[in-house]
Amino acid sequence: MFAPVSIRNLSVAYHRKPVLRDIDYDAPEGELIGIIGPNGAGKSTLIKAILGLLPLASGEVKIYGKPYKEQRHLVGYVPQRESVDWDFPTHALDVVLMGRYGKLGWFRRPKAEDREFALECLQKVGMESFAKRQISQLSGGQQQRVFLARALAQDAQIYLMDEPFVGVDAATEKAIIQILNELKQQKKTVLVVHHDLQTVTEYFDSILLINMCKIAAGPTREVFHADHLQKTYGGRLTVLPETSNMIVTR
Amino acid sequence: MTDYWIILTGALVASACGFLGCFLILRKMAMLGDAISHAVLPGIVLAFLFSGSRDAVPMLIGAAIFGLLTTIIIQTLRGQGVQSDAAMSVTFTALFSIGIILVSLFTRQVDLDLDCVLYGEIAYVPWDPLKLGGMDLGPRAVWLIGAAFFISLVVITLFYKQFKLCAFDPALAAAIGIPVTFFHYLLMGLVSLTTVASFESVGAILVVAMLIVPAATAYLLTDRLSVMLGLSIGMGTTSSLVGYWIAKLLDASIAGCMSVTAGVLFLLAFLFSPKHGVITRWWIR
Numbered sequence A: 001m002f003a004p005v006s007i008r009n010l011s012v013a014y015h016r017k018p019v020l021r022d023i024d025y026d027a028p029e030g031e032l033i034g035i036i037g038p039n040g041a042g043k044s045t046l047i048k049a050i051l052g053l054l055p056l057a058s059g060e061v062k063i064y065g066k067p068y069k070e071q072r073h074l075v076g077y078v079p080q081r082e083s084v085d086w087d088f089p090t091h092a093l094d095v096v097l098m099g100r101y102g103k104l105g106w107f108r109r110p111k112a113e114d115r116e117f118a119l120e121c122l123q124k125v126g127m128e129s130f131a132k133r134q135i136s137q138l139s140g141g142q143q144q145r146v147f148l149a150r151a152l153a154q155d156a157q158i159y160l161m162d163e164p165f166v167g168v169d170a171a172t173e174k175a176i177i178q179i180l181n182e183l184k185q186q187k188k189t190v191l192v193v194h195h196d197l198q199t200v201t202e203y204f205d206s207i208l209l210i211n212m213c214k215i216a217a218g219p220t221r222e223v224f225h226a227d228h229l230q231k232t233y234g235g236r237l238t239v240l241p242e243t244s245n246m247i248v249t250r
Numbered sequence B: 001m002t003d004y005w006i007i008l009t010g011a012l013v014a015s016a017c018g019f020l021g022c023f024l025i026l027r028k029m030a031m032l033g034d035a036i037s038h039a040v041l042p043g044i045v046l047a048f049l050f051s052g053s054r055d056a057v058p059m060l061i062g063a064a065i066f067g068l069l070t071t072i073i074i075q076t077l078r079g080q081g082v083q084s085d086a087a088m089s090v091t092f093t094a095l096f097s098i099g100i101i102l103v104s105l106f107t108r109q110v111d112l113d114l115d116c117v118l119y120g121e122i123a124y125v126p127w128d129p130l131k132l133g134g135m136d137l138g139p140r141a142v143w144l145i146g147a148a149f150f151i152s153l154v155v156i157t158l159f160y161k162q163f164k165l166c167a168f169d170p171a172l173a174a175a176i177g178i179p180v181t182f183f184h185y186l187l188m189g190l191v192s193l194t195t196v197a198s199f200e201s202v203g204a205i206l207v208v209a210m211l212i213v214p215a216a217t218a219y220l221l222t223d224r225l226s227v228m229l230g231l232s233i234g235m236g237t238t239s240s241l242v243g244y245w246i247a248k249l250l251d252a253s254i255a256g257c258m259s260v261t262a263g264v265l266f267l268l269a270f271l272f273s274p275k276h277g278v279i280t281r282w283w284i285r
């Protein structure tokens, strides 16, 4: 049995400046997994490294035991929302349709069934009535839903999501987490970069704490406690008193 | 007849440039046309030196090599953390200066008129026909630019989804296995080809204007990439047509009038575009 995502000895550097060091991690299959760490910890970098978007200084990443290049079709991706230009001349449905491009190969164009599938994905995130809306005229939360729909359109086994909850209201957050739980029920593995420590125990089956290095990983109730958080966030944790009350103590 | 050849040439330049300009604008690389049109100068001079003639083919090859070199240098600088616009400016001013030095060093060997290279005159286009076995096939420029436009059309149509995704979300494009760097250089190659094919006969100003202005105008008028591409061709053709007749009326520079017309169209779109127009929005409020 291979892990959906298995990371060995991974180091990544930007212009010689190390950002991730010696990460070892096996993602458990069929779980909702939180990737947690402070700003600049290298969470986005980790996701990009898994997706082969960055050169690795050392180590390797395997998707179900094979290199990412051979397993692209199994992986769906939700980038950080700010990473694209929302003034791009296109509408919501068209963005979701981009999730189908990977399955189309070099020359085929999206067909009617791709369009239908994309529309279904928009429906799942409750955005079907915005299908033809120019993307700059969507609110931040709606844009985030469109991105989620696009990942659903990729029809993957593993989903990597970079901060899907940033800038969304409570209702949208609930809607998104419900979709993620549905994915989990379909035995899919979902890795989510997450910032809000207060919801960690509620949302995630297991977590990966990083800050340049791996601090800890495992089932949330075992790993999410004060010691590890202190190590992950350093002194900054003291500014989160409410959270520390919620943290499970050993 | 010369009227029509000039208008056709202008329209072809405008369409070919405007079409590619859409992707440049969406990738925030509008300045690239400016950069390439200057940076190819050393390539042109070297081509003169080696071939000893004003033949178009060696010149095109020399320019194309330097066009590609420009994009490679810019890309490398950006990869090392230099700001995009700084990378472009540094590259093209450096290469352009090298070109000027080459011209000044070899003025005697190459009877090269800088004005002619950079500000080629569209009015002379009809008097430089392409002859095949004694048959006059129409202006050489029309064939050259037409071919460049045709190649761009075919390539972009064939790989429309790749170009679109690379422009909108290169990270996802790379993640699903689209060779993003390859498509970047393919686009840059098309821009180099079109720029070089055009400006030898119509001048750099018109090329630079048409790479940016019609696409920028189209961007204001629509929310769809496919429509934007069509509109940019329409805007470019209109500029050529209207610009030519204005130039005739005023007895002024044709390329200048075409560029100015494109600018006026942009201004109109900027003020009155149904969705983004300054006046329209003010009116609705």
Ligand SMILES: Nc1ncnc2c1ncn2[C@@H]1O[C@H](COP(=O)(O)OP(=O)(O)OP(=O)(O)O)[C@@H](O)[C@H]1O
Residues within 6 Å of the ligand: A014, A015, A019, A037, A038, A039, A040, A041, A042, A043, A044, A045, A046
């Ligand atoms: N393109 C880049 N070039 C150079 N350094 C970078 C680049 N991208 C990120 N970094 C650096 O790498 C480190 C990790 O960045 P990363 O974006 O992975 O952090 P993150 O954990 O996702 O942070 P955030 O919570 O703010 O999104 C940071 O110190 C950042 O400054």
Ligand SMILES: [Mg+2]
Residues within 6 Å of the ligand: A043, A044, A045, A080, A162
């Ligand atoms: Mg990040």
